[in-house]
Amino acid sequence: MLHRTEGIVLKNTPYGEADLLVTFLTKDFGLINTFAKSPRKVKSRFGSSLEPLTYSRISFWAKEHTSLPRLTQSDIIKPFQELRENFSCFLRLSEIAELTCNFLPEGEANIGVFFLLKKIMEMMQSSCSALNALVYKIKFLELTGYAPRLKGCARCGRSGQGFYVSQGSVICGACLDKLDEVSDKKGVVTLSAGSIRLYETLKAWDVSKTARIKVSENMFSELSGMLDAHIECTLSRPIRTKTFRKETVPFPCSRV
Amino acid sequence: MSQGIVENLIQQLMKLPGIGRKTAQRLAFFILAMPDEDAKSLSEAISNIKQKARFCSQCFNITESEICSICSDESRDRKKICVVEEPGNIFVIEKSGSFKGLYHVLLGALAPIDGITPDKLKIAELLERVKTNGTEEVIIATNPNTKGEMTAQYLKEVLTPFNVNVTRIAYGLPMGSDIEFADEVTLRKAMEGRRQL
Numbered sequence: 001m002l003h004r005t006e007g008i009v010l011k012n013t014p015y016g017e018a019d020l021l022v023t024f025l026t027k028d029f030g031l032i033n034t035f036a037k038s039p040r041k042v043k044s045r046f047g048s049s050l051e052p053l054t055y056s057r058i059s060f061w062a063k064e065h066t067s068l069p070r071l072t073q074s075d076i077i078k079p080f081q082e083l084r085e086n087f088s089c090f091l092r093l094s095e096i097a098e099l100t101c102n103f104l105p106e107g108e109a110n111i112g113v114f115f116l117l118k119k120i121m122e123m124m125q126s127s128c129s130a131l132n133a134l135v136y137k138i139k140f141l142e143l144t145g146y147a148p149r150l151k152g153c154a155r156c157g158r159s160g161q162g163f164y165v166s167q168g169s170v171i172c173g174a175c176l177d178k179l180d181e182v183s184d185k186k187g188v189v190t191l192s193a194g195s196i197r198l199y200e201t202l203k204a205w206d207v208s209k210t211a212r213i214k215v216s217e218n219m220f221s222e223l224s225g226m227l228d229a230h231i232e233c234t235l236s237r238p239i240r241t242k243t244f245r246k247e248t249v250p251f252p253c254s255r256v
Numbered sequence: 257m258s259q260g261i262v263e264n265l266i267q268q269l270m271k272l273p274g275i276g277r278k279t280a281q282r283l284a285f286f287i288l289a290m291p292d293e294d295a296k297s298l299s300e301a302i303s304n305i306k307q308k309a310r311f312c313s314q315c316f317n318i319t320e321s322e323i324c325s326i327c328s329d330e331s332r333d334r335k336k337i338c339v340v341e342e343p344g345n346i347f348v349i350e351k352s353g354s355f356k357g358l359y360h361v362l363l364g365a366l367a368p369i370d371g372i373t374p375d376k377l378k379i380a381e382l383l384e385r386v387k388t389n390g391t392e393e394v395i396i397a398t399n400p401n402t403k404g405e406m407t408a409q410y411l412k413e414v415l416t417p418f419n420v421n422v423t424r425i426a427y428g429l430p431m432g433s434d435i436e437f438a439d440e441v442t443l444r445k446a447m448e449g450r451r452q453l
Contacts, residue, residue, distance in 0.1 A: 011369050017273040042430045047439030051402050052369075079441045084402050087409045094368040101369075244368035247375065248410065 002061055003069075005029060006077065008117055009054045010097040014040065022050050022071060023101055024058065027114050031104040034060050034071040049074040053083050053093055053121060080121055089128035091248075093121065095241040096136050102235055103144050112143045119207050127211065134220070135210045137227050138202050147203070148230045150196045163189045165229045170196075187233065189226045195219045262288070314385070316361040316378050318343045326350075326359060333357040335392040339382065339411065341365050341399055349397065357395075360385065365403040366410055372403075374410065382411075386418050393421040400427055 007024035010031075015021045018040040023033050039046035049056050050071075055078040062069035084090050100117065104110060120136045141147040146168075153160050154169030155178075164171045165187030171179070198219050202210055232238055262284055269280035287295055311317070312324035319325070326332065326346070336357030340346060346359050362377045386394065396411055398404035412422050427445035429438055438446075 013370075043433055045437065048401075048441040049439055051441070053402075076440055079439075081441050081444070084405065085409075087406065087413075090402070090406060091368055098369050240371040241368040244366075244371065244373050247373045248366075 001063070002059060002072070003029065004057070004059045007032075007056060007058050008114070008121070009050055009052050009056070010101050011052055012050055018044075020050055021068075025100055025104070025114055025117060026058070026109075027111060028109055030108045030110050030113075031101065031106050032060075033068060033106065034058075035068045036071040036074075046071075046074055047076075048079065049076045051079075051084065052097065053080045053090075054078075055080060055118065055121070080125070082125055083121060083128070086128060089124060091241060091245050092128065092130065092133045093124065095239060095245075096120070096133060096140075098239060098241050099137065099140060099231065103140070103146060110143065113140060116140060116143065116207065123208070123211065129211075130220070130224070131210065131213070131215055134224055134227070135202055135207060137224075137231070138199065139207065141227075141231075142203055146234055148226070150191065150199050163191055163226050163230075165189065165233045168230060168234070187229060189222075189229060191222055191226060192219070195222045195226075199223055311361075311363075315359045316343070316363055316381070317346055317359060334389065336395065337382070337385065337391050337393070338395045338397050340397050341404065341407075345397065355395075357393075362398070362407065365398055365407045367403050367406075374414075377407075379411070379414065383414060383418070386415065386420055391418075391420055393423060395423050395425065397425045400425075 005026045005028040007026035010023045010025055012023070013021045015035070018038045020036045020039050021033060022036050023031065026032055036046060036050055038044055039050050048054070054076055056074045056076050058071060058075075059073040060069040060071045082089075083093055096117070100113065104113065116136065116139050120132055123132050138147075148163065149169035150163065152158060152170065153172035153175050154167060155175040156172060158172040158174070160170045160172035162171060162176070163169070164176075170191075194216075198213075198215060201213065205213075228239065228242065265284040265287065266277065266280045269275055269283050270277060272280075275283070287298070290298075308320040309318050310320065312319045312327055313322055314327045315324060317324040317326060333356050336355075337360050338349065338355055338357060339360045339362060340349070341362055341364060343361050346361065349355050349359075360378070360382045362379065362382070364372055364377050366372055366374065366377070382394075385391065394411070394415055396408040398407045408424055415422050426449050427442070428449055429435065429442060429446050435443070
Protein backbone atom coordinates (compact mmCIF):
# COMPACT_ATOMS: atom_id res chain seq x y z
CA MET A 1 0.00 0.00 0.00
CA LEU A 2 1.26 3.48 -0.87
CA HIS A 3 1.59 5.84 2.09
CA ARG A 4 2.22 9.59 2.01
CA THR A 5 3.43 11.64 4.95
CA GLU A 6 5.93 14.25 6.08
CA GLY A 7 9.19 13.17 7.65
CA ILE A 8 12.56 14.29 8.96
CA VAL A 9 15.61 12.20 8.07
CA LEU A 10 17.34 11.06 11.26
CA LYS A 11 20.04 8.94 9.68
CA ASN A 12 21.01 7.12 6.54
CA THR A 13 23.14 4.03 6.09
CA PRO A 14 24.73 3.00 2.78
CA TYR A 15 23.44 -0.36 1.57
CA GLY A 16 24.80 -2.35 -1.36
CA GLU A 17 26.23 -0.54 -4.38
CA ALA A 18 24.29 2.73 -4.40
CA ASP A 19 21.28 2.18 -2.14
CA LEU A 20 20.47 3.68 1.24
CA LEU A 21 18.57 2.63 4.34
CA VAL A 22 16.93 5.81 5.57
CA THR A 23 15.44 6.34 9.03
CA PHE A 24 12.67 8.96 9.14
CA LEU A 25 10.72 10.46 11.99
CA THR A 26 7.34 10.87 10.32
CA LYS A 27 4.23 12.76 11.29
CA ASP A 28 1.79 9.87 10.78
CA PHE A 29 3.85 6.69 11.24
CA GLY A 30 6.44 7.67 13.85
CA LEU A 31 9.88 6.21 13.36
CA ILE A 32 10.26 4.25 10.11
CA ASN A 33 13.17 2.61 8.34
CA THR A 34 12.90 2.69 4.56
CA PHE A 35 14.86 1.35 1.62
CA ALA A 36 15.76 3.82 -1.13
CA LYS A 37 16.94 2.52 -4.49
CA SER A 38 20.08 4.20 -5.92
CA PRO A 39 20.02 7.63 -4.22
CA ARG A 40 23.82 7.67 -4.16
CA LYS A 41 24.04 7.78 -7.95
CA VAL A 42 24.85 11.23 -9.37
CA LYS A 43 21.62 11.58 -11.35
CA SER A 44 19.32 10.11 -8.71
CA ARG A 45 15.89 11.72 -8.49
CA PHE A 46 16.20 11.75 -4.69
CA GLY A 47 18.97 14.37 -4.94
CA SER A 48 19.98 15.59 -1.49
CA SER A 49 16.56 14.90 0.04
CA LEU A 50 17.81 11.91 2.03
CA GLU A 51 20.56 13.76 3.88
CA PRO A 52 20.17 13.82 7.69
CA LEU A 53 17.87 16.56 9.10
CA THR A 54 16.09 17.16 5.78
CA TYR A 55 12.38 17.77 6.21
CA SER A 56 10.49 16.28 3.25
CA ARG A 57 7.19 15.09 1.94
CA ILE A 58 7.66 11.37 1.32
CA SER A 59 5.85 8.43 -0.28
CA PHE A 60 6.64 4.79 0.40
CA TRP A 61 5.28 1.36 -0.43
CA ALA A 62 4.73 -0.90 2.54
CA LYS A 63 3.22 -4.36 2.56
CA GLU A 64 1.67 -5.52 5.80
CA HIS A 65 4.27 -8.13 6.67
CA THR A 66 7.28 -6.55 5.03
CA SER A 67 9.71 -5.06 7.48
CA LEU A 68 11.36 -2.59 5.12
CA PRO A 69 9.11 -0.21 3.16
CA ARG A 70 10.42 1.04 -0.17
CA LEU A 71 10.77 4.80 -0.55
CA THR A 72 9.34 6.01 -3.85
CA GLN A 73 9.45 9.78 -3.54
CA SER A 74 10.96 12.47 -1.36
CA ASP A 75 10.34 16.19 -2.01
CA ILE A 76 12.19 18.64 0.20
CA ILE A 77 10.00 20.98 2.26
CA LYS A 78 12.90 22.51 4.18
CA PRO A 79 16.49 21.30 3.66
CA PHE A 80 17.96 22.64 6.96
CA GLN A 81 21.29 22.75 5.13
CA GLU A 82 22.71 25.43 7.50
CA LEU A 83 22.48 22.99 10.40
CA ARG A 84 24.57 20.43 8.52
CA GLU A 85 27.19 22.97 7.52
CA ASN A 86 28.05 23.88 11.10
CA PHE A 87 30.18 21.18 12.74
CA SER A 88 29.19 21.67 16.40
CA CYS A 89 25.58 22.39 15.54
CA PHE A 90 25.37 19.18 13.53
CA LEU A 91 26.91 17.26 16.43
CA ARG A 92 24.24 18.57 18.80
CA LEU A 93 21.52 17.55 16.38
CA SER A 94 23.16 14.15 15.76
CA GLU A 95 22.86 13.49 19.48
CA ILE A 96 19.19 14.44 19.33
CA ALA A 97 18.69 12.14 16.30
CA GLU A 98 20.48 9.29 18.08
CA LEU A 99 18.23 9.63 21.13
CA THR A 100 15.13 9.72 18.95
CA CYS A 101 16.19 6.61 17.03
CA ASN A 102 16.95 4.70 20.23
CA PHE A 103 13.98 5.62 22.38
CA LEU A 104 11.08 5.61 19.93
CA PRO A 105 9.46 2.34 18.90
CA GLU A 106 9.17 1.76 15.14
CA GLY A 107 5.87 2.46 13.42
CA GLU A 108 4.09 4.19 16.32
CA ALA A 109 3.05 7.74 15.57
CA ASN A 110 4.11 10.33 18.13
CA ILE A 111 3.07 13.67 16.70
CA GLY A 112 4.33 15.53 19.78
CA VAL A 113 7.89 14.34 19.22
CA PHE A 114 7.66 15.10 15.49
CA PHE A 115 6.66 18.74 16.05
CA LEU A 116 9.13 19.08 18.92
CA LEU A 117 12.02 18.03 16.67
CA LYS A 118 10.86 20.31 13.86
CA LYS A 119 10.55 23.25 16.24
CA ILE A 120 13.96 22.67 17.81
CA MET A 121 15.57 22.45 14.37
CA GLU A 122 13.94 25.74 13.39
CA MET A 123 15.15 27.35 16.62
CA MET A 124 18.67 26.00 16.07
CA GLN A 125 18.77 27.69 12.68
CA SER A 126 18.82 31.05 14.42
CA SER A 127 20.61 30.02 17.61
CA CYS A 128 22.54 26.77 17.74
CA SER A 129 22.72 26.86 21.53
CA ALA A 130 23.31 23.93 23.84
CA LEU A 131 20.21 25.04 25.78
CA ASN A 132 18.00 24.15 22.80
CA ALA A 133 19.45 20.63 22.77
CA LEU A 134 18.85 20.36 26.53
CA VAL A 135 15.25 21.51 26.11
CA TYR A 136 14.74 18.83 23.44
CA LYS A 137 16.07 16.11 25.76
CA ILE A 138 13.80 17.20 28.62
CA LYS A 139 10.68 17.50 26.48
CA PHE A 140 11.46 14.32 24.52
CA LEU A 141 11.88 12.20 27.67
CA GLU A 142 8.61 13.63 28.98
CA LEU A 143 6.74 12.84 25.74
CA THR A 144 8.07 9.29 25.55
CA GLY A 145 7.50 8.48 29.22
CA TYR A 146 11.16 8.19 30.22
CA ALA A 147 11.41 11.48 32.11
CA PRO A 148 13.45 11.45 35.32
CA ARG A 149 11.54 12.37 38.49
CA LEU A 150 13.07 15.34 40.27
CA LYS A 151 10.06 16.67 42.15
CA GLY A 152 10.15 14.70 45.37
CA CYS A 153 11.16 11.18 46.29
CA ALA A 154 9.70 8.51 44.00
CA ARG A 155 8.82 6.34 47.02
CA CYS A 156 7.30 8.77 49.53
CA GLY A 157 7.04 12.13 47.78
CA ARG A 158 9.22 13.97 50.31
CA SER A 159 11.84 16.36 48.96
CA GLY A 160 15.40 15.26 48.29
CA GLN A 161 18.31 16.48 46.23
CA GLY A 162 20.12 13.27 45.44
CA PHE A 163 19.12 11.89 42.04
CA TYR A 164 19.73 8.14 41.89
CA VAL A 165 20.47 7.18 38.29
CA SER A 166 19.58 3.52 38.82
CA GLN A 167 16.16 4.56 40.22
CA GLY A 168 15.53 7.33 37.68
CA SER A 169 14.39 9.55 40.53
CA VAL A 170 15.26 11.65 43.52
CA ILE A 171 15.28 9.50 46.68
CA CYS A 172 15.01 10.99 50.15
CA GLY A 173 17.35 9.97 53.00
CA ALA A 174 14.74 7.85 54.79
CA CYS A 175 13.84 5.84 51.69
CA LEU A 176 17.49 5.46 50.74
CA ASP A 177 18.09 3.42 53.92
CA LYS A 178 15.29 1.09 52.88
CA LEU A 179 16.87 0.24 49.51
CA ASP A 180 18.09 -3.36 49.74
CA GLU A 181 20.71 -3.71 47.04
CA VAL A 182 23.97 -1.74 47.11
CA SER A 183 23.67 -1.40 43.30
CA ASP A 184 20.37 0.47 43.79
CA LYS A 185 22.22 3.19 45.68
CA LYS A 186 24.94 3.67 43.05
CA GLY A 187 25.21 6.59 40.63
CA VAL A 188 24.01 9.50 42.69
CA VAL A 189 23.93 12.99 41.16
CA THR A 190 23.49 15.85 43.61
CA LEU A 191 21.27 18.57 42.23
CA SER A 192 20.88 22.08 43.59
CA ALA A 193 17.39 23.41 44.27
CA GLY A 194 17.96 25.88 41.42
CA SER A 195 18.69 23.08 38.93
CA ILE A 196 15.54 21.22 39.96
CA ARG A 197 13.52 24.44 39.52
CA LEU A 198 15.14 25.05 36.13
CA TYR A 199 14.27 21.51 35.03
CA GLU A 200 10.64 21.94 36.03
CA THR A 201 10.48 25.33 34.26
CA LEU A 202 11.99 24.00 31.03
CA LYS A 203 9.61 21.03 31.16
CA ALA A 204 6.53 23.22 31.64
CA TRP A 205 7.29 26.16 29.35
CA ASP A 206 6.48 26.29 25.67
CA VAL A 207 9.58 25.42 23.59
CA SER A 208 9.63 28.76 21.77
CA LYS A 209 9.75 30.66 25.09
CA THR A 210 12.63 28.70 26.63
CA ALA A 211 15.20 30.81 24.73
CA ARG A 212 14.37 33.71 27.09
CA ILE A 213 15.75 31.82 30.08
CA LYS A 214 19.29 32.70 31.14
CA VAL A 215 20.99 29.63 32.55
CA SER A 216 24.19 29.71 34.62
CA GLU A 217 27.00 27.42 33.50
CA ASN A 218 26.91 25.46 36.78
CA MET A 219 23.19 24.77 36.60
CA PHE A 220 23.47 23.81 32.94
CA SER A 221 26.27 21.29 33.50
CA GLU A 222 24.52 19.86 36.59
CA LEU A 223 21.29 19.33 34.66
CA SER A 224 22.83 18.06 31.44
CA GLY A 225 25.13 15.71 33.38
CA MET A 226 22.14 14.27 35.23
CA LEU A 227 20.14 13.87 32.01
CA ASP A 228 23.01 12.19 30.14
CA ALA A 229 23.55 9.75 33.04
CA HIS A 230 19.81 9.01 33.10
CA ILE A 231 19.68 8.47 29.32
CA GLU A 232 22.73 6.21 29.30
CA CYS A 233 21.34 4.18 32.19
CA THR A 234 17.97 3.81 30.43
CA LEU A 235 19.62 2.82 27.15
CA SER A 236 22.21 0.64 28.95
CA ARG A 237 24.94 1.99 26.69
CA PRO A 238 26.82 5.24 26.12
CA ILE A 239 25.55 7.87 23.68
CA ARG A 240 27.83 7.49 20.64
CA THR A 241 27.59 11.12 19.55
CA LYS A 242 28.65 12.30 22.99
CA THR A 243 31.72 10.08 22.84
CA PHE A 244 32.41 11.45 19.36
CA ARG A 245 32.17 15.05 20.61
CA LYS A 246 34.66 14.33 23.39
CA GLU A 247 37.15 12.92 20.89
CA THR A 248 36.94 15.73 18.35
CA VAL A 249 38.39 19.19 18.69
CA PRO A 250 35.79 21.41 20.37
CA PHE A 251 35.16 23.80 17.47
CA PRO A 252 33.27 26.89 18.53
CA CYS A 253 29.76 27.18 17.14
CA SER A 254 29.76 30.50 15.27
CA ARG A 255 26.15 31.28 16.04
CA VAL A 256 26.04 30.63 19.79
CA MET B 257 26.08 -33.75 -9.52
CA SER B 258 26.80 -31.35 -12.42
CA GLN B 259 23.66 -29.45 -11.40
CA GLY B 260 25.25 -29.00 -7.97
CA ILE B 261 28.46 -27.51 -9.43
CA VAL B 262 26.55 -25.05 -11.60
CA GLU B 263 24.20 -24.17 -8.76
CA ASN B 264 27.16 -23.55 -6.48
CA LEU B 265 28.72 -21.15 -9.01
CA ILE B 266 25.37 -19.35 -9.39
CA GLN B 267 25.10 -18.97 -5.61
CA GLN B 268 28.66 -17.60 -5.41
CA LEU B 269 28.08 -15.11 -8.24
CA MET B 270 24.87 -13.93 -6.58
CA LYS B 271 26.98 -12.64 -3.68
CA LEU B 272 28.34 -9.90 -5.98
CA PRO B 273 26.61 -6.50 -5.87
CA GLY B 274 23.92 -5.96 -8.48
CA ILE B 275 23.84 -9.63 -9.52
CA GLY B 276 20.52 -11.37 -9.21
CA ARG B 277 19.73 -15.01 -9.92
CA LYS B 278 19.11 -14.54 -13.66
CA THR B 279 22.35 -12.63 -14.27
CA ALA B 280 24.26 -15.13 -12.11
CA GLN B 281 22.81 -17.98 -14.17
CA ARG B 282 23.82 -16.26 -17.44
CA LEU B 283 27.36 -15.64 -16.13
CA ALA B 284 27.68 -19.23 -14.86
CA PHE B 285 26.82 -20.66 -18.29
CA PHE B 286 29.14 -18.15 -19.95
CA ILE B 287 31.99 -19.29 -17.68
CA LEU B 288 31.11 -22.90 -18.52
CA ALA B 289 31.46 -22.14 -22.23
CA MET B 290 34.72 -20.18 -21.77
CA PRO B 291 38.07 -21.58 -22.99
CA ASP B 292 39.93 -23.31 -20.15
CA GLU B 293 42.70 -20.66 -20.02
CA ASP B 294 40.26 -17.78 -19.68
CA ALA B 295 38.37 -19.49 -16.87
CA LYS B 296 41.67 -20.26 -15.12
CA SER B 297 42.85 -16.64 -15.48
CA LEU B 298 39.59 -15.43 -13.99
CA SER B 299 39.83 -17.72 -10.98
CA GLU B 300 43.53 -16.83 -10.51
CA ALA B 301 42.74 -13.11 -10.67
CA ILE B 302 40.13 -13.54 -7.93
CA SER B 303 42.40 -15.58 -5.69
CA ASN B 304 45.39 -13.23 -6.33
CA ILE B 305 43.48 -10.13 -5.32
CA LYS B 306 42.55 -11.74 -2.00
CA GLN B 307 46.09 -13.02 -1.37
CA LYS B 308 48.21 -10.11 -2.58
CA ALA B 309 46.13 -6.96 -2.20
CA ARG B 310 47.21 -4.69 0.66
CA PHE B 311 47.14 -1.02 1.59
CA CYS B 312 49.92 1.28 0.40
CA SER B 313 51.96 2.28 3.46
CA GLN B 314 51.85 5.96 2.41
CA CYS B 315 48.43 6.68 0.93
CA PHE B 316 46.36 3.56 1.84
CA ASN B 317 45.43 2.88 -1.76
CA ILE B 318 45.11 -0.78 -2.75
CA THR B 319 48.40 -2.18 -4.02
CA GLU B 320 50.35 -5.43 -4.17
CA SER B 321 53.68 -3.89 -3.12
CA GLU B 322 54.72 -1.79 -0.11
CA ILE B 323 54.15 1.48 -1.99
CA CYS B 324 51.52 1.91 -4.72
CA SER B 325 52.30 2.89 -8.31
CA ILE B 326 50.99 6.45 -7.78
CA CYS B 327 53.12 7.14 -4.70
CA SER B 328 56.24 5.72 -6.39
CA ASP B 329 55.71 7.71 -9.63
CA GLU B 330 58.33 10.49 -9.51
CA SER B 331 56.67 12.47 -12.31
CA ARG B 332 53.61 13.31 -10.17
CA ASP B 333 53.18 16.61 -8.34
CA ARG B 334 54.23 15.69 -4.80
CA LYS B 335 53.15 19.01 -3.32
CA LYS B 336 49.46 18.26 -3.81
CA ILE B 337 47.48 15.62 -1.92
CA CYS B 338 43.92 14.72 -2.83
CA VAL B 339 42.05 13.22 0.15
CA VAL B 340 39.38 10.61 -0.68
CA GLU B 341 37.18 8.31 1.40
CA GLU B 342 37.73 4.98 -0.35
CA PRO B 343 40.39 3.46 -2.68
CA GLY B 344 37.66 3.15 -5.36
CA ASN B 345 37.49 6.97 -5.55
CA ILE B 346 41.10 7.09 -6.79
CA PHE B 347 40.21 4.98 -9.83
CA VAL B 348 37.44 7.41 -10.83
CA ILE B 349 39.59 10.54 -10.40
CA GLU B 350 42.49 8.91 -12.25
CA LYS B 351 40.13 7.98 -15.10
CA SER B 352 39.11 11.64 -15.41
CA GLY B 353 42.79 12.58 -15.89
CA SER B 354 42.18 15.82 -13.99
CA PHE B 355 44.67 15.35 -11.17
CA LYS B 356 48.38 14.57 -11.31
CA GLY B 357 49.30 14.80 -7.64
CA LEU B 358 49.28 12.24 -4.82
CA TYR B 359 46.34 10.78 -2.94
CA HIS B 360 45.45 9.91 0.63
CA VAL B 361 42.68 7.44 1.44
CA LEU B 362 40.90 7.95 4.78
CA LEU B 363 39.17 4.54 4.62
CA GLY B 364 35.81 6.03 5.62
CA ALA B 365 34.18 9.26 6.76
CA LEU B 366 33.30 10.69 10.17
CA ALA B 367 29.88 9.56 11.40
CA PRO B 368 28.98 10.49 15.00
CA ILE B 369 25.78 8.48 15.08
CA ASP B 370 27.61 5.33 13.87
CA GLY B 371 30.55 5.89 16.22
CA ILE B 372 33.11 6.55 13.45
CA THR B 373 35.54 8.86 15.26
CA PRO B 374 38.71 10.49 13.81
CA ASP B 375 40.96 7.82 15.34
CA LYS B 376 39.18 5.17 13.23
CA LEU B 377 40.24 6.95 10.01
CA LYS B 378 43.70 7.57 8.53
CA ILE B 379 43.72 11.22 9.63
CA ALA B 380 46.82 11.06 11.87
CA GLU B 381 48.73 9.54 8.93
CA LEU B 382 47.59 12.39 6.67
CA LEU B 383 48.79 14.99 9.16
CA GLU B 384 52.15 13.22 9.40
CA ARG B 385 52.50 13.26 5.59
CA VAL B 386 51.64 16.95 5.38
CA LYS B 387 54.09 17.73 8.18
CA THR B 388 57.05 15.84 6.72
CA ASN B 389 56.60 16.11 2.93
CA GLY B 390 56.33 19.86 2.44
CA THR B 391 52.79 19.63 1.03
CA GLU B 392 51.44 22.91 -0.36
CA GLU B 393 47.83 21.98 -1.11
CA VAL B 394 45.39 19.43 0.30
CA ILE B 395 42.34 18.90 -1.90
CA ILE B 396 39.47 17.38 0.07
CA ALA B 397 37.49 15.12 -2.25
CA THR B 398 35.26 13.36 0.28
CA ASN B 399 31.69 12.63 -0.85
CA PRO B 400 29.36 15.66 -1.09
CA ASN B 401 27.04 14.32 1.62
CA THR B 402 26.72 15.07 5.32
CA LYS B 403 29.41 12.61 6.44
CA GLY B 404 31.80 13.80 3.74
CA GLU B 405 31.14 17.45 4.59
CA MET B 406 31.73 16.84 8.28
CA THR B 407 34.99 15.09 7.51
CA ALA B 408 36.02 18.00 5.26
CA GLN B 409 35.26 20.54 8.00
CA TYR B 410 37.17 18.50 10.55
CA LEU B 411 40.18 18.14 8.23
CA LYS B 412 40.20 21.88 7.54
CA GLU B 413 40.42 22.56 11.27
CA VAL B 414 43.16 20.04 12.02
CA LEU B 415 45.20 21.10 8.96
CA THR B 416 45.12 24.81 9.86
CA PRO B 417 48.31 24.74 12.04
CA PHE B 418 50.33 23.27 9.15
CA ASN B 419 50.02 26.40 7.01
CA VAL B 420 48.83 24.44 3.99
CA ASN B 421 46.28 25.49 1.37
CA VAL B 422 43.13 23.41 2.04
CA THR B 423 40.65 23.26 -0.86
CA ARG B 424 37.37 21.42 -1.44
CA ILE B 425 36.18 19.99 -4.76
CA ALA B 426 33.37 22.03 -6.34
CA TYR B 427 29.64 21.38 -5.90
CA GLY B 428 27.11 21.62 -8.67
CA LEU B 429 24.96 19.94 -11.24
CA PRO B 430 26.07 16.80 -13.07
CA MET B 431 26.81 17.24 -16.80
CA GLY B 432 23.99 16.08 -19.05
CA SER B 433 21.30 16.72 -16.44
CA ASP B 434 18.39 19.18 -16.45
CA ILE B 435 18.12 22.10 -14.00
CA GLU B 436 14.41 21.34 -13.72
CA PHE B 437 15.12 18.12 -11.85
CA ALA B 438 17.82 19.44 -9.53
CA ASP B 439 17.02 19.71 -5.83
CA GLU B 440 17.21 22.95 -3.82
CA VAL B 441 20.45 22.20 -2.00
CA THR B 442 22.38 21.23 -5.15
CA LEU B 443 21.09 24.31 -7.00
CA ARG B 444 21.97 26.59 -4.10
CA LYS B 445 25.48 25.15 -3.97
CA ALA B 446 25.81 25.55 -7.76
CA MET B 447 24.76 29.21 -7.48
CA GLU B 448 27.16 29.85 -4.62
CA GLY B 449 30.01 28.24 -6.56
CA ARG B 450 29.35 30.08 -9.85
CA ARG B 451 32.36 31.55 -11.68
CA GLN B 452 33.18 34.24 -14.16
CA LEU B 453 33.00 33.19 -17.81
